Amino acid sequence: MFIFNVNPRHRLGQILSASLVGLSISVTSLMSLEVVPKVALADPQAASVNTKVNVPTTMRYSPFNTNRYLKVPPKFSISVYTRIPKARFMAVAPNGDLLVSQPNTGKVLIVRPNGSKDPIISNFVTGLRRPHDIVFHKINSTTYVYISETHQINRFTYTYGDRTAKNRQIVVSGLPDSSTSELKGAYGHELKNIALDSNHKLYVSIASTCNACVSDTVSNPKRGAIYQYNANGTNRRLFAQGLRNAEGLAFLPNTNDLWVVNNNRDNIRYPFKDSTGNYGKLIPSYVDNHPPEVFTRVRDAGNYGWPFCNSNPDTASGMNNMPFDRDYQYNSDGRVNCYAMDRITKGIQAHSAPLGLTFLQNTNFPGLYSNGVVVGLHGSWNRQKKTGYKVVYFPWNSTTKTPGNQMDLVSGWLVPGTEEVWGRPVDMAVDNQGNLFISDDYSGTIYKLSYKP
Secondary structure, X not given: OHHHHOOHHHHHHHHHHHHHHHOOOOHHHHHHHHHHHHHHHOOOOOOOEEEEOEOOHHHOOOOOOOOOEEEEOOOEEEEEEEOOOOOOOEEEOOOOOEEEEEHHHOEEEEEEEEOEEEEEEEEEEOOOOOOOOEEEEEEOOEEEEEEEOOOOEXXXXXXXXXXXXXXXXXXXXXXXXXXXXXXXXXXXXXXXXXXXXXXXXXXXXXXXXXXXXXXXXXXXXXXXXXXXXXXXXXXXXXXXEOOOOEEEEEEOOOOOOEEEEEOOOOOOOOOOOOOOOOOOOOOHHHHOOOOOEEEEXXXXXXXXXXXXXXXXXXXXXXXXXXXXXXXXXHHOOOOOOHHHOOOOOEEEXXXXXXXXXXXXXXXXXXXXXXXXXXXXXXXOOOOOOOOOOEEEEEEEEOOOOEEOOOEEEEEOOEOOOOOOEOOOEEEEEEOOOOOEEEEEOOOOEEEEEEEOO
């Protein structure tokens, strides 16, 4: 069992080293040498086993007042860890506690294990304005927990085992939200997402107010953009733009390569003057698959197209490194050069609504999957046939530092045939034991995906 809880290549190295030093090898090590290479050379398996969700008796209210099933990979189980209405983004504290944002109540909750009993839920911090993202970050000997609000970014000092937030500092203020006078109460994507790099730089996603509009590209600060600050909130500068609603922000472990997943625009009009006669029209079959959602590396000074240029998945490269088409509504004359835009690294099915982005490297998630990344697909609203409503996995190519082919890790919140939706995954976090927590703001649930060899 131990072998599967660490990176199998690392385990094999340990065995070989021990054998060479000692000039002898135990039966256990011989068995490991025989088994581990097969594991190391194997590929992670996609969700294929329809598995009953294990639900504690105290939590069997809707939608768990009936048996529910989710599809997971072989040798995994899934259970309900706790119930939290409108649970959004999460972070595991250094001591293993789970922090969960609850924007609708203005709270960040702390969930603590309680032996065989239900976890204990209490308030970590209250009175915030729609708190969303949560990031732990250490600077010298001080550990901070950063928490975003719609109009500002806070950080609190954290001491191992803290149950409540302490020593609040507002490091960034004045961010645009629905209270901004020019917006007159209307802001479509005012929740803020954040990340910090190893150089102690803070990145803040300021999402668009609209589906597609030019006004966001000329505002101050620009919207549909990512800004960089020092960790204490000083020295704001524009880092990248053209990202309509970058929800998941994360750094590839052991690098300062920023990656994001981004919700792309809806109701795109047909952009081609071809024999179909559909130029400029709203064609549902075209809207269904265009433009793809975005999963991309974000470079300093990059521009990713929105709202002037849209990725085209209908070429030989498919969802990889897609070329851009001019947006009919905002760039039909080509005044904005789409060839100058940064191509998207990887597309995801249009309207899937990717939210959480979690790299599994440097975690205790099972070794076969540990060189990869998971994305929560919240699900579609304007597609003829619903899509998303699952957690997907991308194996990571360590040579090219790019994601491989998408596969399902957990699915089933969208029932095939009836298209009933009973859950909408948001974010993922790995605990110290290697379990994957999954938040679901539709059913109000935190799931725990566990490997069971």
